[in-house]
Amino acid sequence: MKTLAIATALLLFVSLPVASAQTYDAVKDFSLASNPNGAWSYGSLTKYGAPLALYTETCTDMFGFADSAWATQGCNTPYVFHNDSSQTICFETICVPPNYLQLDIGNNGAGPFISVVRWTAPQTGTYIIDASAEGLDWDGPTSTDFRVIYNTNRILFTVAIDSYELPFSFRQRLPVSIGDTLDFTVDMGKDGGWNFDSTGVEIKIGQVTGGGQVRK
Numbered sequence: 001m002k003t004l005a006i007a008t009a010l011l012l013f014v015s016l017p018v019a020s021a022q023t024y025d026a027v028k029d030f031s032l033a034s035n036p037n038g039a040w041s042y043g044s045l046t047k048y049g050a051p052l053a054l055y056t057e058t059c060t061d062m063f064g065f066a067d068s069a070w071a072t073q074g075c076n077t078p079y080v081f082h083n084d085s086s087q088t089i090c091f092e093t094i095c096v097p098p099n100y101l102q103l104d105i106g107n108n109g110a111g112p113f114i115s116v117v118r119w120t121a122p123q124t125g126t127y128i129i130d131a132s133a134e135g136l137d138w139d140g141p142t143s144t145d146f147r148v149i150y151n152t153n154r155i156l157f158t159v160a161i162d163s164y165e166l167p168f169s170f171r172q173r174l175p176v177s178i179g180d181t182l183d184f185t186v187d188m189g190k191d192g193g194w195n196f197d198s199t200g201v202e203i204k205i206g207q208v209t210g211g212g213q214v215r216k
Helices: 002-015
Strands: 040-045 057-060 067-072 076-083 089-091 094-096 101-104 114-120 125-135 144-150 154-161 168-176 181-187 199-207
Touching: 040 067, 076 114, 101 114, 101 181, 114 199, 125 144, 125 154, 125 181, 144 168, 144 199, 154 168, 181 199
Parallel strands: none
Antiparallel strands: 040 114, 057 067, 067 076, 076 101, 089 094, 101 199, 114 181, 125 168, 125 199, 144 154, 144 181
16 A cells, blocks of 8 residues: 555656746747837847847838838838748748748948847846848848847857858857847848848747756
8 A cells, every 4th residue: 555655646746747937939929019028129239239229110011911020110121020921921032931030130221230139038047049040032142140149249159141041050058147138130241231131030049957958
């Protein structure tokens, strides 16, 4: 009877649901409800190290598709654009797959600007950062620089995006404190212009548990 009681107790223990921390996914978490949106913020920089200017305009069906964006006044560039469908959508010379945000720098008459998706750490811990970027403009092709920047001044990764649909990936384990930031940025790149600069960005951030696994 004692053995049965122990076995029953163990069964009840392993059957209990295990709580897990949130995994942050820039594409899945995208929302027009607010900016900042939880741990995510969308905005632009006039130069690296400058304060982030949050986008204030919400836009939908900008190009006649199921899409949404945070943008500057009048739904102009720069902006962060989300494909709301499950299919790749194409407009002008740009194709946006559903697993990427489109960052466009534009100039809006006063630029060029650096388009930014920022993640702010909700709590202290160690996180695994997975990010990728690729050119979305087939006509140029895209010519930008993609960077991952910690606390606005420490560059963790930079790559020139000078191709179409060729992803460049970044992965790093990083200890952070609550309130620390990671900026995922797109600028005009080596050509010094803002034409053909639509860049796809995918970002996933998960906290590492005591066993070394990423919480999902």
